[in-house]
Amino acid sequence: MMRETRIRRVPMALSAAGALALAVVPLPAVLDAFRPDFLVLVVFYWCIESPRAGGLSLAFFSGLALDVIHGVVLGQHALAITLMGAWATHLRLRIRVFSVLSQCLTIFALLTGYQFVLFWVDGATGNPVTTFGRWLAPFIGALLWPVLTSMMGKIHER
Amino acid sequence: MVAFRSTDASGRITGLLFRCVLYSLLALALIIVDKRYDHLGKIRRLLSVAAYPVQVAVASPFQGWNWFRDSVTTRDVLRADKAKLEAELRLAQFRLQRYEALEAETQRLRALRDKTESVTDRFVIGDVMNVDLDAFRERVLVDKGAGDGIYVGQAVLDSGGVFGQVARVGQLTSEVILVSDAAHAIPVQINRNGLRTIAVGTGETNRLKLPYLPTSADVIAGDLLVTSGLGGGFPAGYPVGTIAEVKRDPAQSLADVDVKPAAALDRSKELLFVWLKPQAAELLAPPKAAAVPKK
Numbered sequence: 486m487m488r489e490t491r492i493r494r495v496p497m498a499l500s501a502a503g504a505l506a507l508a509v510v511p512l513p514a515v516l517d518a519f520r521p522d523f524l525v526l527v528v529f530y531w532c533i534e535s536p537r538a539g540g541l542s543l544a545f546f547s548g549l550a551l552d553v554i555h556g557v558v559l560g561q562h563a564l565a566i567t568l569m570g571a572w573a574t575h576l577r578l579r580i581r582v583f584s585v586l587s588q589c590l591t592i593f594a595l596l597t598g599y600q601f602v603l604f605w606v607d608g609a610t611g612n613p614v615t616t617f618g619r620w621l622a623p624f625i626g627a628l629l630w631p632v633l634t635s636m637m638g639k640i641h642e643r
Numbered sequence: 644m645v646a647f648r649s650t651d652a653s654g655r656i657t658g659l660l661f662r663c664v665l666y667s668l669l670a671l672a673l674i675i676v677d678k679r680y681d682h683l684g685k686i687r688r689l690l691s692v693a694a695y696p697v698q699v700a701v702a703s704p705f706q707g708w709n710w711f712r713d714s715v716t717t718r719d720v721l722r723a724d725k726a727k728l729e730a731e732l733r734l735a736q737f738r739l740q741r742y743e744a745l746e747a748e749t750q751r752l753r754a755l756r757d758k759t760e761s762v763t764d765r766f767v768i769g770d771v772m773n774v775d776l777d778a779f780r781e782r783v784l785v786d787k788g789a790g791d792g793i794y795v796g797q798a799v800l801d802s803g804g805v806f807g808q809v810a811r812v813g814q815l816t817s818e819v820i821l822v823s824d825a826a827h828a829i830p831v832q833i834n835r836n837g838l839r840t841i842a843v844g845t846g847e848t849n850r851l852k853l854p855y856l857p858t859s860a861d862v863i864a865g866d867l868l869v870t871s872g873l874g875g876g877f878p879a880g881y882p883v884g885t886i887a888e889v890k891r892d893p894a895q896s897l898a899d900v901d902v903k904p905a906a907a908l909d910r911s912k913e914l915l916f917v918w919l920k921p922q923a924a925e926l927l928a929p930p931k932a933a934a935v936p937k938k
Contacts, residue, residue, distance in 0.1 A: 520775075561674060
């Protein structure tokens with residue numbers, strides 16, 4: 486169990502930066518609502534895979550980056566992603582032994598929680614998003630989870 | 644700080660709850676400070692500079708592709724484009740011939756009534772950056788910021804009409820909120836009869852609505868809506884959209900009016916940032932004491 490935490494910092498930062506770029510890559514307007522929260526998935530992955538490397542700090546600062554890049558109230562994504570990242574860290578031992586389906590369901594719950602916090606902060610700060618579109622992202626994200634884990638696993642086993 | 648990144652003898656992570664609470668409180672504090680007070684403007688401006696490389700990195704492949712496509716277009720395409728542009732220019736010049744005379748006449752008439760309307764003074768062209776901000780809000784990022792003199796609330800036009808206004812300014816970039824955003828409203832009047840109302844965004848790119856017109860209001864499909872210039876944010880007389888549909892339900896007191904925006908909200912790549920002439924600002928100042936009716 487004694488893995489070096491220092492080595493993981495580089496793939497961690499790189500994957501987070503890549504996911505951040507994916508969060509703003511222009512998509513056709515039709516697909517835009519289906520865009521999964523890549524960065525959140527990556528943060529969950531690191532929270533579960535190597536929690537000692539500071540997954541929660543990664544979560545907070547990733548959230549802050551999302552706030553700046555989306556131009557919403559500072560702290561909104563940071564709050565949502567910190568809370569859900571902590572939950573993922575708490576569940577990590579269970580999630581690791583889950584079957585793929587149960588993993589997906591757990592991630593779906595976490596992503597929905599994330600959207601809910603965003604939704605709540607949107608409402609509390611007085612500019613609610615009333616379309617149902619935002620609740621699609623957790624579905625897509627959960628479907629993407631197995632792909633992401635196998636991909637990330639391959640990258641950092643090297 | 645022992646609590647950070649530490650494990651106890653059995654390998655369990657300690658301080659997870661502590662860190663979670665700490666970061667959450669920090670985030671909540673940020674939300675409250677950012678929402679309630681104006682102190683974070685500078686920090687946000689700096690952070691937006693930090694985000695700039697990411698945005699440029701994302702946008703540049705698309706720009707590169709556009710550049711490539713432009714540079715390999717065939718002669719025929721260029722000739723067709725040129726012919727089209729010349730035809731458009733001829734038409735525009737033809738319309739412009741009367742414009743000078745009309746503007747002078749308008750100013751003279753307004754002077755008679757001791758009123759001047761806010762007129763555009765100068766403008767700067769900004770390019771829409773190829774990044775998606777938020778799928779559920781109608782906003783775009785433009786590559787002009789505080790460094791170019793852009794300010795919050797500035798009117799933004801495109802070649803078709805009113806596009807939106809500046810919502811947030813960074814050092815190098817600014818965020819423009821489109822007229823179709825659900826949080827946007829713009830004072831307008833119907834060009835045909837001068838009826839004033841407010842056009843509100845719906846969150847759908849190609850639809851605005853006029854929610855405050857009574858069912859008896861004189862409005863028909865096809866009417867042109869222009870900015871009224873009231874409120875001072877927008878110059879007067881620019882097209883906002885055309886009435887697409889008017890639904891009148893006798894049981895309701897208000898009509899249900901859909902508007903098709905005049906600007907190409909989902910296609911425009913070049914936007915005009917407009918400065919109003921200073922005289923407009925004077926007009927908007929609260930009325931002098933002399934103007935207040937005496938008792």
